[in-house]
Amino acid sequence: MTWSIASQKSNPTVERLRDEIAHFESNYRDGWDGPGTHGPTKEAVGAIRLALDAIPSGIVLPKTMLSPSGDIGLYWDFANEGYADLNADAQGCLSFFSRDCKGGEQFETVPSILLGAQWYWARVGRLSNQGNRAA
C-alpha cells in the first residue's frame, strides 16, 4: 500500500474544519453549557489543530466536536463500517478510539509526534473502503 503524504492544508473543507475549531476557541467559554462546564484550552485547540493538519490526502475528513468538559475532538462516522474519534483534553493530550464493523475496539493515547500519514491510514483508513466519500 502506498500512503499519500500530501497535506490537506489547502483543501477548502479542511479550512471549514479549521474555522469550526477557531469558532469553538473564540466563542465557547467556561460555563457555556451550564455550571461546571468548560471551554477548550489553548492546549486542546493546539493539539487538535495539529491532528487535523496531519490528516493525509485520501483519508476521509472528520467532523469536529466539543465536549462540555472542554475536550475538543474530531470524529469519523462510517455508519455500519465503523466509527473513530480523536480527542484532545485540557492539557493537549490526544487519545484515539475506534470501533470497527465487527465491534472490535481500539483505544490509545497518541503522542502528537506519531501523527502522520502512516498513523492515520493504519487506524482510520482501515475502518472503511476509503472511496470518494465526503465528510
Next chain:
Amino acid sequence: MLDPAFFDAATGEPKPTLFEDTSSRGASTNRRQYVSDQQLHARGIERAAQATAQSTRPKTYIGFVSVGARDVRSITTELNGAPCRAFGVYDTAQESDPSHADICQLIRGRAAARSVRSQLYQLAKGTLCRPDHTQ
C-alpha cells in the same frame, strides 16, 4: 439540543458529545409515554430562551432525539474480560415534570467511556424530531 456545538447541521444528526453528560451530571431526559412531542418542543424552546437570557451565548432549540430505555440499558462494554452494563436509566420524576428521567453512565475509564458514548450516539442517530418536523 440547545447548542449548535452538539448538532451536525450537514446531516441533521447529533454529535457524540451530546451524550457526554451521562458521565458527569446525568443526561436529563423525558419519558415519552408521559409527555407529548408538542410539550417537549415547548419546553425546549422555553429552556433555550431562559438559557439565552442567562448567558452571553444565544441558545437555539433544535429538537430532541429519542432512544429506548431498554436499548440504552443493553449497551455494554468489556471490563476485565466480561461485558459490563454501561448505563442506568433512572426515574427522576418531579412534581413539575412527571416524565423526567436521567441516563447515567455506570462504568469508569477513558476507553470504556468512549466506547459507550459511541454506542449511545449510534442509537440516537436518525431520531431527531424538530418542532417543525423537518430533518
